[in-house]
Amino acid sequence: MSIAEALKKLTRILRLAGIERPLLEAELLLSFHSGLDRVGLRLHESDSVEDEDSLLALARRRANHEPLEYIVGRAGFYSEEFIVHPGVLIPRPETELLVDAASALIERHSLRNIAEIGTGSAIISVMLAKKHPQITIEASDISPKALENAKVNMERFDMSGRISLHHCSMLDDIDTKVDMIVSNPPYIARKEELPPEVSLYEPHEALYSSGEDGCDMLKAIVNLAIEREIPYVVCEMGYLQREPMRRFFEERAIGEYRFYRDLAGLDRGFELKVC
Numbered sequence: 001m002s003i004a005e006a007l008k009k010l011t012r013i014l015r016l017a018g019i020e021r022p023l024l025e026a027e028l029l030l031s032f033h034s035g036l037d038r039v040g041l042r043l044h045e046s047d048s049v050e051d052e053d054s055l056l057a058l059a060r061r062r063a064n065h066e067p068l069e070y071i072v073g074r075a076g077f078y079s080e081e082f083i084v085h086p087g088v089l090i091p092r093p094e095t096e097l098l099v100d101a102a103s104a105l106i107e108r109h110s111l112r113n114i115a116e117i118g119t120g121s122a123i124i125s126v127m128l129a130k131k132h133p134q135i136t137i138e139a140s141d142i143s144p145k146a147l148e149n150a151k152v153n154m155e156r157f158d159m160s161g162r163i164s165l166h167h168c169s170m171l172d173d174i175d176t177k178v179d180m181i182v183s184n185p186p187y188i189a190r191k192e193e194l195p196p197e198v199s200l201y202e203p204h205e206a207l208y209s210s211g212e213d214g215c216d217m218l219k220a221i222v223n224l225a226i227e228r229e230i231p232y233v234v235c236e237m238g239y240l241q242r243e244p245m246r247r248f249f250e251e252r253a254i255g256e257y258r259f260y261r262d263l264a265g266l267d268r269g270f271e272l273k274v275c
């Protein structure tokens with residue numbers, strides 16, 4: 001089978017499976033399989049595809065709605081390429097806004113000691129460490145798979161000396177002074193329906209939080225900051241969580257807080273000052 005024929009075949013398989021951009025994804029799978037970029041595929045359309053069976057196996061995985069990022073083992077974030085392992089949350093573009101919000105606080109208040117709760121593949125910690133050479137980061141996660149993936153990305157970006165990983169819940173094993181907590185915690189309410197790419201393949205402990213509105217972990221992070229006198233908190237949240245979080249901030253007498261929106265104009269996160 002030639003590259004041009006393979007492209008047609010894969011596109012057809014993906015279209016029949018209901019994948020939204022079948023041609024683009026067929027090209028990406030074929031690029032991954034052949035090592036040629038998308039322009040290279042066009043230049044070599046009449047070359048034969050090697051190991052057709054494994055190429056078709058990749059297409060079948062995608063047709064079963066496995067996310068492309070798990071199949072190719074990579075995901076783009078903040079113009080960088082990160083390694084992503086199955087079983088670890090795939091980076092989302094909106095999380096770049098969390099990095100921006102955290103970055104602005106680091107600069108404005110000359111913060112140095114940052115803690116990230118729920119680091120996953122370490123995209124947030126790595127980007128913050130890259131942007132701010134003066135900071136160090138303590139990053140936690142309850143998932144051993146996530147911590148393994150985080151280590152790979154820290155090494156990839158040469159950040160191992162600046163970011164320390166902790167296998168623990170919240171900040172349980174971190175007793176150093178912290179100036180700011182940054183977190184993209186699980187915040188989806190259990191009743192919410194998710195597409196199969198997400199619900200069947202991404203880790204549920206990275207997605208769902210308890211509470212009717214999914215706000216429990218967000219609230220626990222703010223409570224922890226109050227208890228440990230950690231001055232700044234910046235978190236990503238879901239687009240329906242502004243009102244419950246606003247009420248909670250009022251209850252906890254948080255004087256300074258601000259919500260930020262994503263590029264679609266939806267509420268997406270908050271930053272606050274605790275003391």
Ligand SMILES: C[S@@+](CC[C@H](N)C(=O)[O-])C[C@H]1O[C@@H](n2cnc3c(N)ncnc32)[C@H](O)[C@@H]1O
Nearest residue numbers: 089118119120141142143169170184185186206
């Ligand atoms: C939404 S994912 C975010 C991953 C990564 N920071 C990102 O933005 O792509 C949430 C992460 O929090 C971790 N997590 C869940 N509960 C936790 C807890 N109690 N303490 C620390 N990490 C937790 C999950 O394992 C998951 O890696």
